[in-house]
Amino acid sequence: MDSGQSLTLAHGDLHFPVFLPDGTRGVVRAVDSSDIESTGIQGLVMNVFHLMQRPGSSTIQALGGLHQMSGWQRPIVTDSGGFQAYSVIRQEPQKGSLSNKGITFRREGSKRRYHLTPEKSINLQINYGADVVICLDDCTHVDDDLETQQKAVERTIAWARRCRAEYDRLVVNKKGMESEILPKLFAVVQGGGSRELRRQCAEQLLETGFDGYGYGGWPLDGEGNLLVEMLNYTRELIPAEFPLHALGVGHPENVVACAKMGYQMFDSALPTRDARRGRLFTFTAETGLTGNWFRFLYINDEKHIRSPEPISEFCDCPTCTKYSRGYLHHLFKINDHLFFRLATLHNLRFMRRLEDRLRAQHDG
Numbered sequence: 534m535d536s537g538q539s540l541t542l543a544h545g546d547l548h549f550p551v552f553l554p555d556g557t558r559g560v561v562r563a564v565d566s567s568d569i570e571s572t573g574i575q576g577l578v579m580n581v582f583h584l585m586q587r588p589g590s591s592t593i594q595a596l597g598g599l600h601q602m603s604g605w606q607r608p609i610v611t612d613s614g615g616f617q618a619y620s621v622i623r624q625e626p627q628k629g630s631l632s633n634k635g636i637t638f639r640r641e642g643s644k645r646r647y648h649l650t651p652e653k654s655i656n657l658q659i660n661y662g663a664d665v666v667i668c669l670d671d672c673t674h675v676d677d678d679l680e681t682q683q684k685a686v687e688r689t690i691a692w693a694r695r696c697r698a699e700y701d702r703l704v705v706n707k708k709g710m711e712s713e714i715l716p717k718l719f720a721v722v723q724g725g726g727s728r729e730l731r732r733q734c735a736e737q738l739l740e741t742g743f744d745g746y747g748y749g750g751w752p753l754d755g756e757g758n759l760l761v762e763m764l765n766y767t768r769e770l771i772p773a774e775f776p777l778h779a780l781g782v783g784h785p786e787n788v789v790a791c792a793k794m795g796y797q798m799f800d801s802a803l804p805t806r807d808a809r810r811g812r813l814f815t816f817t818a819e820t821g822l823t824g825n826w827f828r829f830l831y832i833n834d835e836k837h838i839r840s841p842e843p844i845s846e847f848c849d850c851p852t853c854t855k856y857s858r859g860y861l862h863h864l865f866k867i868n869d870h871l872f873f874r875l876a877t878l879h880n881l882r883f884m885r886r887l888e889d890r891l892r893a894q895h896d897g
């Protein structure tokens with residue numbers, strides 16, 4: 534059974550709070566499934582918008598679904614494509630369009646057109662074998678005007694209802710699935726910076742009924758600060774028995790802030806992208822999350838050239854167990870692929886240990 538502390542899925546439980554690295558295209562860059570397992574990471578987020586283009590849905594099915602294809606046997610959350618449509622189409626309208634029917638877009642460097650409707654998004658996510666399926670939503674930026682936010686909320690509610698109906702048709706009403714652990718269906722709360730719209734959206738989605746919810750829209754303001762007030766308010770709108778996913782939140786300090794508000798699930802490409810760029814995450818003390826508990830280590834810094842120290846004395850990852858800052862600095866300078874892998878392993882292990890510290894704080 535699901536408690537407020539975990540989510541039981543066909544490929545295992547997610548223990549909260551949980552950070553899910555983005556393996557958007559079916560891979561977490563530079564590491565394979567065994568590498569990720571070795572960090573203790575509990576699950577991954579993959580993305581329909583990208584996967585339906587490459588390698589393509591029929592290819593994924595021919596390769597046995599996402600778990601089989603990627604060799605990852607722990608939970609997979611699939612994102613619906615709403616956020617990607619927002620980032621691609623709202624910023625470059627020539628690349629596609631949004632209507633009440635759904636989203637149409639062109640693949641980068643190709644004439645081929647793709648259509649993503651709420652029904653199709655659910656269909657693909659179920660066929661890919663996802664453990665958590667997310668409703669297609671109409672995503673906005675907090676700076677968009679109120680009319681845009683209003684339209685996006687109306688569309689998000691209407692699409693979520695269509696997603697629910699399609700999910701019920703494919704999964705709930707399908708005979709023979711009674712004994713299985715069914716995929717969970719999450720809906721996304723939109724509304725930008727308007728409390729009124731957030732409330733309307735949450736109420737309507739709760740009335741339709743989902744297994745969990747997500748905070749939708751870009752979670753940072755123009756200066757890169759977390760939208761604390763709106764995140765807090767959205768958590769208040771969703772009853773505590775439902776898990777709430779802070780979509781796109783992955784900066785360690787933001788994860789801690791959102792976990793304190795009551796968010797349980799997080800995903801972002803930030804920790805792995807930062808790793809590849811040489812920005813490594815470190816704790817400043819053996820335990821706890823108080824004071825200045827977190828620090829970036831920039832491996833490019835010349836002060837590391839002859840350092841025999843590991844990235845972090847408080848890390849037990851394969852990289853810190855075996856390699857010095859000096860060696861990693863060298864690998865980074867010569868742009869060796871091994872650096873990407875070792876740095877990614879370290880930042881992922883950091884995120885996994887951050888979960889433990891948050892749990893300890895919660896239990897304490």
Ligand SMILES: [Zn+2]
Pocket residue numbers: 844845848849850851852853854878879880882
């Ligand atoms: Zn490490």
